[in-house]
Each structure stands twice: as C-alpha cells, then as structure tokens.
Amino acid sequence: MTTPRTLSHGPGVPQAANTATPAIEARALTRRFGGERHLFARSPTVHAVNEVSFAVQTGETFAVVGESGCGKSTLGRLLLRLIDATEGRVFYQGEDITHWHGAKLRRLRREMQIIFQDPFASLNPGMTVGQIIGEPVAFHGLARNAAERRERVAQLLSKVGLQPAYADRYPHEFSGGQRQRVGIARALAGEPKLIVGDEPVSALDVSVQAQVINLLESLKAELGLTLIMVAHDLAVIRHMSDRVAVMYLGEIVELAQVDELFDAPLHPYTQALLRAIPAGSPRERRMKPALQGDLPSPTAPPPGCRFHTRCPHAKPRCSEERPLAETLAGGRQVACHFWRELQNAGSSAPLVASVSAKLSERLTLYRAWQATVMDMPADRPAHAPTDIPTNALADAPTETRGGTQAVPDSPGPTAAADR
Amino acid sequence: MTGEGGPILDVRGFSLKFSNAPEMPNVVDDISFAVRAGETLCMVGESGCGKSVTSLALMGLLASPPARRVAGTAHFEGEDLFAMSERKLADIRGNRMSMIFQEPMTSLNPAYTIGEQIAESIRRHRGIKRAQAREEALTMLRLVRIPAPETRLDAFAHQLSGGMRQRAMIAMALANSPRLLIADEPTTALDVTIQAQVLSLIRTLQAQTGTAMLLITHDLGVVAEVADRVAVMYAGKIVEYGTVADLFDDPQHPYTIGLMGAIPSVGKREGALSTIRGSVPSPSQMPRGCRFAPRCPFAQRRCFEHAPPERKLAGEHRVACWLAPVEQFAASAQREELI
Numbered sequence: 001m002t003t004p005r006t007l008s009h010g011p012g013v014p015q016a017a018n019t020a021t022p023a024i025e026a027r028a029l030t031r032r033f034g035g036e037r038h039l040f041a042r043s044p045t046v047h048a049v050n051e052v053s054f055a056v057q058t059g060e061t062f063a064v065v066g067e068s069g070c071g072k073s074t075l076g077r078l079l080l081r082l083i084d085a086t087e088g089r090v091f092y093q094g095e096d097i098t099h100w101h102g103a104k105l106r107r108l109r110r111e112m113q114i115i116f117q118d119p120f121a122s123l124n125p126g127m128t129v130g131q132i133i134g135e136p137v138a139f140h141g142l143a144r145n146a147a148e149r150r151e152r153v154a155q156l157l158s159k160v161g162l163q164p165a166y167a168d169r170y171p172h173e174f175s176g177g178q179r180q181r182v183g184i185a186r187a188l189a190g191e192p193k194l195i196v197g198d199e200p201v202s203a204l205d206v207s208v209q210a211q212v213i214n215l216l217e218s219l220k221a222e223l224g225l226t227l228i229m230v231a232h233d234l235a236v237i238r239h240m241s242d243r244v245a246v247m248y249l250g251e252i253v254e255l256a257q258v259d260e261l262f263d264a265p266l267h268p269y270t271q272a273l274l275r276a277i278p279a280g281s282p283r284e285r286r287m288k289p290a291l292q293g294d295l296p297s298p299t300a301p302p303p304g305c306r307f308h309t310r311c312p313h314a315k316p317r318c319s320e321e322r323p324l325a326e327t328l329a330g331g332r333q334v335a336c337h338f339w340r341e342l343q344n345a346g347s348s349a350p351l352v353a354s355v356s357a358k359l360s361e362r363l364t365l366y367r368a369w370q371a372t373v374m375d376m377p378a379d380r381p382a383h384a385p386t387d388i389p390t391n392a393l394a395d396a397p398t399e400t401r402g403g404t405q406a407v408p409d410s411p412g413p414t415a416a417a418d419r
Numbered sequence: 420m421t422g423e424g425g426p427i428l429d430v431r432g433f434s435l436k437f438s439n440a441p442e443m444p445n446v447v448d449d450i451s452f453a454v455r456a457g458e459t460l461c462m463v464g465e466s467g468c469g470k471s472v473t474s475l476a477l478m479g480l481l482a483s484p485p486a487r488r489v490a491g492t493a494h495f496e497g498e499d500l501f502a503m504s505e506r507k508l509a510d511i512r513g514n515r516m517s518m519i520f521q522e523p524m525t526s527l528n529p530a531y532t533i534g535e536q537i538a539e540s541i542r543r544h545r546g547i548k549r550a551q552a553r554e555e556a557l558t559m560l561r562l563v564r565i566p567a568p569e570t571r572l573d574a575f576a577h578q579l580s581g582g583m584r585q586r587a588m589i590a591m592a593l594a595n596s597p598r599l600l601i602a603d604e605p606t607t608a609l610d611v612t613i614q615a616q617v618l619s620l621i622r623t624l625q626a627q628t629g630t631a632m633l634l635i636t637h638d639l640g641v642v643a644e645v646a647d648r649v650a651v652m653y654a655g656k657i658v659e660y661g662t663v664a665d666l667f668d669d670p671q672h673p674y675t676i677g678l679m680g681a682i683p684s685v686g687k688r689e690g691a692l693s694t695i696r697g698s699v700p701s702p703s704q705m706p707r708g709c710r711f712a713p714r715c716p717f718a719q720r721r722c723f724e725h726a727p728p729e730r731k732l733a734g735e736h737r738v739a740c741w742l743a744p745v746e747q748f749a750a751s752a753q754r755e756e757l758i
Binding site: 067068175176177178205206207208209210211213214217218232234235236238239240259262272273274275276277278279280281282283284285286288289290291292293294295356358359361362363365366367369370372373 | 465466566580581582583610611612613614615616618619637638639640641643644646663664667668669670673676677678679680681682683684685686687688691692693694695696698699716717744745746749
C-alpha cells in the first residue's frame with residue numbers, strides 16, 4: 001500500500017510522474033459547450049470538461065475511463081486540438097500548443113492522430129482504402145509521386161495485417177475488424193508519435209476486439225508510440241494501460257498506476273465502477289448493484305463534489321465543498337474529502353474470475369495450436385480443401401506477406417515483453 | 420431434463436432461410452433448446468450468428484417473405500408458435516410472451532408518453548378501463564424502481580435517461596405478467612453501473628414472478644452473471660449447450676474456448692490476448708463442413724468436409740465438434756506424430 005504523503009494541490013497544478021518532459025500535458029483544461037444567446041433564452045451550458053490536469057509520458061499507455069457523458073471523448077479531442085479549450089492549456093513535448101493554428105497546427109497533426117470508435121462512420125464510403133490511407137501520406141509530403149504513395153499504402157496495409165491488394169476496395173467490402181485496421185493504418189500514415197484511441201475496440205465483436213487490441217499493442221511497441229486510450233471497458237483498460245484517469249462528470253476523480261487502481265481503488269466512484277463489472281464466473285455473482293441512480297446532467301453539475309448525489313458515503317461537507325485532487329506518493333491522485341476513511345469501505349477490488357483447470361488446460365492448447373498454424377501459413381492446405389473462402393482468413397495477418405512485419409495475432413513477445 | 424415440469428418454450432430443429440437467397444445455406448440451422456419457468460437461458464454469440472433472428476422469429480416479428488422457416492417447431496406452453504394464426508399470435512405477444520429490445524430509444528414510441536404506452540398494452544390484453552390501466556402502469560413503474568414514477572408516467576421517451584428508458588421497456592414487457600420474456604441485448608447500450616442495476620432488477624423480478632427468460636447477448640460477463648443455461652451460437656448453429664457451470668468449468672467447443680480466451684481479464688495482465696483468427700463467415704461463404712473450421716486452430720480434414728453432429732456429454736451438456744475434448748485430440752495427434 002502507498003503511504004500517503006499529504007501534499008495538497010489545487011487542480012491547476014500538474015503532477016508529472018517523473019521529471020522528463022511529458023509527451024502531452026493538460027493544465028486545468030476546461031471546455032464548456034452552449035450558453036449562446038438565442039432569441040429569448042440562453043441555451044444551457046454543458047460543463048463537459050472541468051479543470052482537468054495530467055501529464056502523459058512518452059511511450060506510456062494512458063487510459064481515460066468513465067461512463068457516457070463524463071467528458072472523456074471531449075478531453076481526447078481537446079488534447080489533439082480538434083476542438084478548442086474554453087480555459088486551460090495543452091502542452092505537447094513541452095510546448096504550449098493551445099493556440100497554434102495554420103501551418104504550425106498542420107505539422108502538429110502529423111505527430112498526433114486519432115482512431116475513432118465507429119470504423120464505418122469514420123471512413124469515407126466513396127473512397128477506396130488506398131485513397132483513404134494515401135491522402136495523409138500525400139498531404140504530409142511523405143511520397144514524391146504516385147508510385148511511392150502506392151508503395152507506402154501497401155506497407156501500411158501489411159503493417160496492420162491486411163493484404164496490400166485491398167487498396168482498391170471500398171470500406172463497405174470489409175468486416176468491422178478489418179475496417180478498424182484501415183482506420184489504424186490511416187492514423188499511422190503520417191508516422192505519428194502520439195495516438196488517441198477513442199473507444200477503438202468497443203464496436204467490435206469479442207474475438208475481433210482481441211485481434212485489434214493485440215495489433216495496437218504490438219504497433220505501439222514497434223513504433224514507440226504514446227497511446228491515450230479513451231474507453232469505458234474496464235477490462236480492456238486493465239489489459240492495455242500503464243496509468244488510468246477515472247472521470248466523472250467532466251472531472252478526474254482518481255489517477256493511478258493501473259495495478260494500484262484495480263487492486264485498491266481509493267475514490268468511491270472508482271470503487272463502484274469496479275464493482276459493477278460483471279463477475280466473469282457464475283460462482284462469483286454480484287447480487288447488489290454498486291450505485292443507485294443515473295449520472296446527473298452535465299448542464300447542472302451538483303455543487304461540491306460532483307459525485308455526492310450518488311455516493312453511498314456522502315456527508316454534508318461533500319455537497320458544500322469541492323474536493324481538490326490530493327497527490328500521494330508515487331504521483332497517485334484522488335479527489336475525495338474522505339478517501340482515507342473509505343479505503344476499506346467496500347471490498348472494492350473486483351473479484352477476479354477463477355478460471356477452471358479444464359478451461360486453462362484447453363486455452364493453453366488452443367494458444368499453442370494457434371501459434372503453430374500462424375507460423376506455417378503454407379501448412380494450412382495440408383488439412384484444408386482448396387475451396388475455403390480466402391476472405392474468411394483475410395484478417396489473419398500471416399496470410400498477408402511473409403514474416404517481415406509485426407504479427408499482431410500471434411501471442412507475440414514484442415507486446416508482452418515490454419511490460 | 421430437470422424435474423420442474425415441462426419447459427415454457429421448447430424449440431426443436433429450427434432452421435431459417437431468407438428466400439431472396441435460396442441458394443445460400445440456412446441462416447439458422449437446426450437449433451434446439453428449451454426454457455423453463457423461472458430460468459434464464461442465455462444465447463451467446465457474435466454479430467451475425469443468428470441469435471437475434473431466432474428471437475424475432477419466435478416472436479413472429481420477422482417479415483416473411485423473405486424469412487422462411489425451413490424446418491422445426493417452437494412449442495410455447497404446449498402450442499407451436501410457428502403454426503399459430505397471426506391473430507392468435509397477436510394475443511400472446513406482449514401478454515404471455517414479451518420482448519425487451521437493445522435500444523430503448525428506438526423501440527419506444529416518441530409520440531406517446533411512457534404511461535400511455537404501458538397502459539395500451541394492458542388494455543389491449545386485459546380489456547380494462549383507461550383509468551385503471553393507468554393505475555397499473557404506475558404500479559409497474561414503481562416495480563422497476565423508476566424515481567418519481569407519478570411524473571414519469573407523463574414523460575416522453577426523450578425526457579428519460581438511457582437506464583430509465585430501459586426500465587420503462589421492462590415495465591412494459593412485464594405489465595401483463597408474461598410467462599416468457601425474450602430480452603435481446605437488454606444492457607448492451609447501457610453504462611456499466613446502469614447495466615448492474617438493470618441486471619439486478621431483471622433477476623429480482625424474475626425470482627418474484629417465475630418468468631422464463633431467453634436472454635440474448637454477446638457478453639460472457641452478463642452470461643456468468645445471470646444465466647442458468649447457455650447456448651453458444653456460431654454462424655447459425657448452436658455449437659455448445661449446457662448449464663452455466665458446464666460452460667465455464669468445462670468448455671468443450673474450440674469456439675467457446677477461444678471466446679473465453681479473447682476476453683481481457685480485470686485481473687493482473689497475462690501477456691497478449693488469445694484471438695480467434697479471421698472473422699465470422701458471411702452466408703454466401705459458409706464453410707461446407709464445420710462452420711468454425713476455417714478459424715479453428717485444431718481443424719482437420721474431416722472438419723472441413725463434414726459438419727459435426729451434436730454429441731451428448733454429461734447431463735444436458737452437448738457439443739458439436741469432431742475433436743472435443745481437445746486435450747484428448749491433441750494427445751492422440753501427438754502420438755501419431757511420434758509414430
């Protein structure tokens with residue numbers, strides 16, 4: 001357990017985990033929407049992001065988690081300067097980029113990219129995949145002529161585990177997982193240093209989701225990317241990230257190393273969030289929901305602590321005084337008046353599903369056999385008749401091109417060894 | 420079969436096809452399952468596996484043509500739903516058998532208040548007075564624990580939050596005390612804290628009323644949380660069926676195993692995730708033999724050529740795989756290699 005070193009900091013004071021210049025940093029970042037004057041009335045003001053501060057180190061996977069409407073997507077877009085902040089500042093590699101525009105901002109775009117949630121809505125249906133990926137290549141001047149551009153597109157496609165021949169196809173010809181791979185290839189086209197994934201796997205089926213997660217991880221290791229994951233799926237976050245920021249109604253309520261957070265959540269909201277995850281095993285069912293009620297409207301956030309209306313431990317002080325983020329040893333932050341008293345309040349760590357002996361034996365076999373099949377792409381026809389639809393195998397990365405690129409689906413040492 | 424009387428819903432050998440593509444294989448192929456009073460059967464599978472189409476076919480909500488039942492029966496309290504007249508089905512639907520959909524915003528009528536919509540279903544099936552039906556609707560809203568139910572009765576769908584809308588849907592579905600509730604991804608559109616509330620609500624209400632439930636989901640976490648029995652579907656087939664303990668303790672089909680390995684754990688990280696190679700086959704490219712063979716790491720020649728029959732294991736557990744249990748197959752494959 002961490003021994004709390006009580007240094008109280010206002011939300012405007014950034015706390016870097018170490019002294020290196022962070023890849024990206026938010027300082028008291030605030031964004032409000034609405035509030036315009038109309039004929040007779042003002043539109044309601046939505047307090048989407050409120051005085052959020054944190055720093056992401058180079059090479060880190062930083063996750064922002066919260067329920068819908070908590071402001072996590074807005075935060076991701078603020079960092080990338082896709083929307084402008086109402087107040088506060090964004091620093092990229094030590095430089096204040098809050099008010100950059102024109103050519104300077106365009107150069108910045110090459111370094112920072114985004115992967116969207118819905119791979120169908122974010123790809124232009126009238127463009128071929130080659131055009132979609134080739135556009136940023138041309139825009140950033142990474143190819144001198146059409147031949148070079150084609151070559152670059154082919155490289156990017158095989159990097160994400162798609163056949164280079166797919167460049168001539170349109171988005172509707174692909175499955176959801178393949179489309180998300182196209183979205184990733186496009187994000188990689190400008191050779192970015194930082195990628196924001198806005199729910200990059202939540203629209204995908206479980207089996208395909210695992211492929212894309214593994215792909216993102218091996219690409220990150222290979223290219224030395226900094227990754228910011230905006231997501232609501234806590235299991236995906238536990239699996240992928242180094243540090244996690246938990247957001248509630250536009251504010252960060254807790255920020256910690258991923259293991260700290262999942263093993264001993266301090267904020268009552270984090271505790272409730274973790275307890276709401278389905279058990280994962282029929283023997284460990286949760287009988288009681290952790291939280292009652294709905295998220296309050298961000299047009300009228302509750303006074304004091306924004307969580308007090310749903311918090312099972314709320315006291316009078318919580319509705320009167322806004323809790324400031326307190327920084328503990330190791331850079332962990334928590335914004336709750338009573339976190340010390342509540343540390344052991346609610347058997348808070350999520351129960352980890354116990355895996356049966358048979359399942360674990362069979363999973364081991366499954367992985368081992370999968371690995372041998374992956375290693376020998378030419379081996380397949382030995383068993384299989386020739387009329388297997390090749391499309392069914394198209395997602396399998398080894399089907400693309402020799403073993404020169406990262407093999408996203410294999411239980412690769414690259415992704416795992418980095419931890 | 421366990422002893423608590425016959426099943427509420429008993430589906431046998433059900434196959435479905437779309438007639439605008441007669442040359443294509445069945446979209447749902449020869450599936451059988453039963454749901455008993457007070458029990459929850461979870462149908463789990465990825466998009467396109469035929470789980471939603473099955474539920475819509477049972478409710479008589481699939482346009483026919485193009486949907487065409489090729490074979491099979493579905494006995495609901497002893498009567499075959501597929502042989503029923505449209506009028507009779509309309510009497511049962513929303514009454515003894517009702518449904519909850521995934522996206523409550525699109526399944527609630529935006530032009531009527533919540534109270535009117537719940538009352539309509541009560542009046543349609545029970546023929547009681549307007550005022551009395553409104554009173555009943557209020558009782559239902561209390562039952563599903565909507566805050567301030569008196570005011571919500573006159574609210575429109577857009578004035579409610581996602582969780583509240585889903586509660587209103589549940590209130591409507593349960594208004595006439597159905598014997599069978601079909602829930603198609605009831606919590607998929609909800610946040611995790613709201614999902615926990617809704618699952619707990621469904622479980623409590625089911626314990627009180629003894630309603631049988633067919634719950635369709637893609638989420639094995641939800642299955643672990645609420646299921647009594649589970650049918651794993653892949654590409655229109657039930658590849659494995661059993662009690663929830665069978666499935667989680669002794670998963671037999673490689674697809675079930677792969678699916679469980681593909682879910683990230685909330686526990687400590689353990690290397691890269693297992694994956695299932697490739698993606699679900701489209702109906703036009705349905706493999707001839709076992710439909711999972713092209714994605715299965717264990718697949719042999721036989722798997723590509725012949726569809727495996729369903730095999731009975733202990734109790735109700737059954738699996739459609741030539742090679743299960745895989746550890747036996749793997750051991751024998753290794754022996755052959757040595758020779």
